[in-house]
Amino acid sequence: MAGARGHFALLVALLVAIAVVPVSGCATDAGPGDDGATDNGEAATGEPYRIGAVLSLSGTLAGLGEPERNTILMEVERINEAGGVNGRPIEVLIEDDASDAETAVAVTSRLIERENVVALIGATGTGGTMAMRQEVDRAGLVQVSVAGGTVITADFHPYVFQTPWSNSIVVPFTLAYLQDQGISRIALIADSGGFAKDGVDVMKDHLGDFDVEIVAEESFNPGDADMTSQLTKIRATDAEAVVLWNAGAEAATVAKNMAALNFDIPLFGSHGNARVEFIEGAGDAAEGFRFAAGKVLVPEAYGEGTPEYEVATDFIERYTERFGKAPDTFAGHAYDALYLIVEAMQRLPEEFTSADLRDEIEATSGFVGIGGTFTFSPTDHNGMTEDNLVMYDIRDGEWILAE
């Protein structure tokens, strides 16, 4: 084999190059505009209001982007059949950011320059959402993100809103629950992604408010096949519970590894694990797994007969009928983002500026959505509180409300 050393230099270069491929490579997956929704309703006529949506339909966040797109397609039809906004239909142009921040910027720029959108939904991920900000800032457009990172609204921008419960709400809620359960020593295991890092940082900030301490802290990488080593280290500590913070498929592996190692302490997760794929993947090991999330998974949590319950069950019914499975929390975040924008537009006169729309969304008070009831203020663009959360427990492969 000629020049083995020369080849080696080439191989190392490629080892570095390939690390970039999974991210940028997916951009070829679906070209911009492939998924542009052009559902013009019959009830509403005239020039449509155009809203841009930047969602991850390919790449690592595709599992979140798909229910978000489904929801937007379904609800846009419903809104237009009901007369649209001020008699004019709305049109949501959905662009795929391939779970990549750079692509999110590029498609956002296209939506702003070429499509003249009046507002933006997205991105699916926190990284994409933050990367879009330069474009949002430049164009002075309203952005309603469906990503969960605390930074999105903590790093405040007057034109940026966020529908998911951020870690800054879920973490204290979870810590309070642990304290109520008499658990004071926890072992933390989190992946190296942005959502988990954010969760861990928020947790460390809030520890002082609770009688809970972290006795072990382990991490893993997205894509790791086995966390037995990390859990073996945790098992050697005097932790009374394991708290997992991540949003990927590895959660099921953690649960299964714990079961294999015969752990006798419970496992707690986060709203990032509120996916039926976790239960399918972990099987029996999912039993007793507890995590905090919004009430959409078990609508009875809203309280039967309440407006929240009516809105959620109606949505769940229509979504399940159309797509053959119940909506998850991510579908709910997209629902909330769309209606927060549309209802503000409906309250405005036919012609409005971005500043008018921003002010009107900020004035939203008591909007009943899927994630909860939203009330924004000039300093709070998330609008959620711990009241919108409940603790779930997995029993016999189903979500039930934890005691």
Place this chain on the structure above:
Amino acid sequence: MGGVELLQFALAGLKNGAIYALVALGFTLVYAATGAINFAQGEFYMLGGMLSVWAYAGLGLPLPVAGLVGVALTAVVGGVFEFLAVRPRKDGDLLAIIIITVGGSMVLSSAARHLFGPLEKALPAFSGTGTVSIFGAVLEIQSLWILGLTTLAVLALWYLYNRTSLGRAMRACAVNRDAARLVGIDPRKIVTVSFVLAAALGALAGLAVTPLTQTAFDVGPSVGIKGFAAAILGGLGNPIAAVAGGIVLGMLESLSIAFISSTYKDAIALVVLLGVLFWRPQGIFGASRREKV
């Protein structure tokens, strides 16, 4: 740290190492035949899992049959990929082939995304979710399957290389393509066979691991990098070295977690990899390929 814990870390390392080893074997086979690195190897791992899930859950086949279908279909994909994408590059230019395989990996994962959707998929364990206890440390039965299949794959490859005329032809090609052609071996056929076998081995790994981790269209690249690192660490072109490289890499990661920090496990493994390569560029177990002038 007690002895039981140490054993548990070693078992975890062995299990991860066996996974890396199966993927590394695929890299080694294609490298031996072409001198190039096949960056689509991780996608064969992904396809093995995804196609098996499709055959099991989608077609309703029994698990063993579904697994065979998944591995066989992936092997076919490997052969077709070689025939359509690699073979047309007749001059065998290494850089071109490497770039072709990078492109191929994107095509395969995008195709899987469109055919099977973006969500992760589960497969039941081959023989129950139980564990076995070894001096107080535990190992899932599925991990025994992984270790067993890795051993079987190595034995089968050893047999192929040393006891069959096809294997001898493959080795001849690896040593010198032109000389092999002079004695009547068609190197193009050998390259195709290598891709088919590499795809089957990658698929076998994906199939065996899916019950533990689930699978999705995007699991290929991260596993591919680990397998690639294992192949280089052991020494490219030699199946035994690839397996040894995989086990060493798995152990390194596990012991990094045990004694240093889980945050830096990959970084530590990479530093050791680079260190080893400065010391022995041909890999720990690779034969020296010094040029004779």
